[in-house]
Structure formats: structure tokens, C-alpha cells
Amino acid sequence: MNIEARLAALEQQQALIQARQDILQTIARYARGIDEQLDAELAAIFTDDVVLQTKPWTQRPLHGKALALKAFRNYRWAFQQPRRFITNHQITVHDAGTATGYANWIVMQARDAQSYCGWGSYDWTFRQEDGLWKISSMLITLDCMTTLERGWGMLAERILPFPPRE
Structure with missing residues (x-):
């Protein structure tokens, strides 16, 4: 392999590493935006045609x-003081400025003076727009959402219904 080919391969590898790092930052911005109620931050990381x-x-x-964004506002109305942790990232960067991702999440939050704990997974599609990686689709799957009092040892009915508006 000549020097030009080696340099091109290194540049391609560096671009892939940078894209993955930028996508991880988008995911971190999402978590912080939800937990800290940063509406402008959330608006900045979603494409106009996002599917949630x-x-x-x-x-x-x-x-x-x-x-x-309305769905996230409703979520923040239903649960207070959330703190989520996103882990086990799997990110695949594709050609033409697109990527897909998967990760697990766990969240601790409160509602009506009760502690809630939940976990599940995210399936994402990302698209690069104006040099920024944005979320273009997001599937949030709940595997469990329950109160600490109720626990999570049961095998069935581990997801409580979304709280109704009062």
C-alpha cells in the first residue's frame, strides 16, 4: 500500500471515529436536555421530520x-427530577451522512412523592445536517417502569401506564 492509499485510509478512519464521537455527544445532549428541561437544546438535536x-x-x-417536543414536555409534566443513564452504545455510521444506533437506558424519577425506576432501550437513526448529527428517528422501548414500592421482580405487568393528566 503506497503512502497516498495509507493516508486516505487513515483519513477515512479518523472521519468515522469523529462521526461516532459527535453522535455520542448528540445522545448526551438529549439526556441532559430531557433531565434538565433544556427545550432549546432538545430542539437543536432533532431533525424537522423526526419520528418518535x-x-x-x-x-x-x-x-x-x-x-x-410536545411529547417530551408531557413526559416532564408527568415525571419530575429525572436522571437517566444511557449505556451499551452501538453506533454504525453509514455513507451519505446517516447513522443508526442502539443503547440501553435506566431512569430514576419521581411522581406524586413516589420514586420511579425504569429501563429499556433506544433505537435511533441519525442524519448529519449542516455539519451536526441530529436524531431523525427514535424508538424508546420500555422494559420496565415501576415504583420502588411496587418493585420490579415480577415477570408480568412491569410497565405502569403513562400517568393521566389530572
Whole structure:
């Protein structure tokens, strides 16, 4: 392999590493934006045509940034003081400025003076726009969402319904 080919391979590898790092920063911005109620931060990391779904809580996918941001505002109304931890990232960068990702999450939060704990997974699609990696689709899967009092040792009904508006 000549020097030009080696340099091109290194540049390609560096671009892939940088893309993955930038996507991880987008994920971190999402977690902080939700937990700290940073609406402008959330708006900045979603594409205008984002598709959001939370299984089993939403019946159908939500299309568009406005609906996605509204769903996150409803979530923040329902649960207070959330702190989420996102781990086990698997990110694949594709050609043409797109990427897919998967990760696990755990969240601790409160509602009506009760402590809640939940966990599940994220499936993402990312798209690069104006040099920034943004979330273009997001599937949030809940495996468990329960109160500490109720616990999570049961095998069935581990996901409490989304709290209704009062």
C-alpha cells in the first residue's frame, strides 16, 4: 500500500471515529436536555421530520419536531427530577451522512412523592445536517417502569401506564 492509499485510509478512519464521537455527544445532549428541561437544546438535536415512538406508551409514531417536543414536555409534566443513564452504545455510521444506533437506558424519577425506576432501550437513526448529527428517528422501548414500592421482580405487568393528566 503506497503512502497516498495509507493516508486516505487513515483519513477515512479518523472521519468515522469523529462521526461516532459527535453522535455520542448528540445522545448526551438529549439526556441532559430531557433531565434538565433544556427545550432549546432538545430542539437543536432533532431533525424537522423526526419520528418518535415510545413503546408501549404511544399508540403510533409521532411525526415532526413539534410533536416530538410536545411529547417530551408531557413526559416532564408527568415525571419530575429525572436522571437517566444511557449505556451499551452501538453506533454504525453509514455513507451519505446517516447513522443508526442502539443503547440501553435506566431512569430514576419521581411522581406524586413516589420514586420511579425504569429501563429499556433506544433505537435511533441519525442524519448529519449542516455539519451536526441530529436524531431523525427514535424508538424508546420500555422494559420496565415501576415504583420502588411496587418493585420490579415480577415477570408480568412491569410497565405502569403513562400517568393521566389530572
